[in-house]
Amino acid sequence: MHKKLFIPGPTEVLPEVLAAQTKPMIGHRMKEASELGTSVINKLKKVLDTDQQVIVWTASGSLIMEASIRNSVKKGVLNTICGAFSERWHKMAKANGLPCGAIEVEWGKAITPEMVDAELATGKYDVLCLTHNETSTGVMNPTDAIAEMVRERYPDVLILVDAVSSLTGARINVDKYDVVLTSTQKCVALPPGLSFCTVSDRFLERAKTIEHRGFYTDFLQMKKYIDERGGQTPSTPNLALYNALDFQLDRMLAEGMENRYKRHSDMAERTRSWAKEHFDLFPEQGYESETVTVIANTKGISVADLNKALAERGMALANGYGKKLKEKTFRIAHMGDLQMKDIDELLATIDEILGH
Ligand SMILES: Cc1ncc(COP(=O)(O)O)c(C=O)c1O
Incomplete structure (x- = not known):
């Protein structure tokens, strides 16, 4: 799949x-x-x-x-x-x-x-x-x-x-x-x-x-x-x-570049507010990326298990980068041709898996 x-x-x-x-x-x-x-x-x-x-x-x-x-x-x-x-x-x-x-x-x-x-x-x-x-x-x-x-x-x-x-x-x-x-x-x-x-x-x-x-x-x-x-x-x-x-x-x-930038920043905003509700943001406040949200794994969930469950549902997010950040953070990219409905679908699926 x-x-x-x-x-x-x-x-x-x-x-x-x-x-x-x-x-x-x-x-x-x-x-x-x-x-x-x-x-x-x-x-x-x-x-x-x-x-x-x-x-x-x-x-x-x-x-x-x-x-x-x-x-x-x-x-x-x-x-x-x-x-x-x-x-x-x-x-x-x-x-x-x-x-x-x-x-x-x-x-x-x-x-x-x-x-x-x-x-x-x-x-x-x-x-x-x-x-x-x-x-x-x-x-x-x-x-x-x-x-x-x-x-x-x-x-x-x-x-x-x-x-x-x-x-x-x-x-x-x-x-x-x-x-x-x-x-x-x-x-x-x-x-x-x-x-x-x-x-x-x-x-x-x-x-x-x-x-x-x-x-x-x-x-x-x-x-x-x-x-x-x-x-x-x-x-x-x-x-x-x-x-x-x-x-x-x-x-x-x-699409128009202004629309494209706005689509990215809307998806970033949506992802950040979800992350703040359930976890926390990893980057220093005021410098959060518009294209990838790095989430601090404050609940200590298994990111590897989350990704396995997502894979069964046809989706993949990224674990934290390298030894320093793996399992301590996870990353949701909202870039390229992804649309708000894709982000909504991903976040709803994570909520279902984690029982939010
Ligand atoms: C910020 C940044 N710089 C450089 C690279 C390396 O790019 P490439 O794999 O296209 O050589 C990456 C890849 O993830 C990146 O995210």
Whole structure:
């Protein structure tokens, strides 16, 4: 039996979106590939409300994270750790031998402009990495406020934002940042396998001054192919998923982005009020995510058993992330193409299982 996915990725994919992948194959150097690539990039600019360059990568979002630090860090990168995914930025910087430092808060807490200011003041950094929506803790960081402070006080520091579990589900003013990235298997509600990002001109200028940008991870090569070959990519892209993305972007534009953000925030509100009635919220108050609610398991229920019972009824939620949060929290994602009626159905089913 298919389990409807209330996990924070991969998310439910509608049958008609899945079907859009089955169009006949084309050659990746044919004019049809240029048309498809260009169409996707132009629609993404509309969806993200930007004139910045958009780049689509055949990889999951982690690849863009790695590419963006490789293409920008010279002096040092400041990482802002508040959970498992923000920690990934730091691990990547180390794995690439890049000079790096980190500030770290207790899981469940948010990163604030003051914390970032205090560390950037050391003068050790030319790149700052942020995580908009920390999927392991359900914290949505105040990235706009952080960016405003950085632009004013440290204008040469580039700002890279992991928005893997929020972009297209919550409004992000991408023009405030140098890179904002996401993967297709979260709020975009496609199968995994593609990721995309916005990129600023000054990021591309910085990249020109960096000798070893990697091969698959080279932003400048990606940009060159878009410009010179009309929306193509240096390596063979996942054309089947491009077709589904093109189709899904039309659906998003038809829904309207404001409506889409409102639908996400209404589902978040509903989930939070249910959680407060029966359990508690895990994130620090005021920083709760609009796309995934992390619930503190104050009643000590077995989350594994709850998920087994849900599976028998055709649904799945997510246990807490990793050793630290498993069974102590559980996560309900309300992202992508889920509707309020899906959330209502899930919460009513949990109530029935737990005898609320
Ligand atoms: C906030 C965040 N960043 C990064 C990732 C990694 O993304 P991907 O699996 O697409 O590489 C995830 C995946 O869950 C995530 O939630």
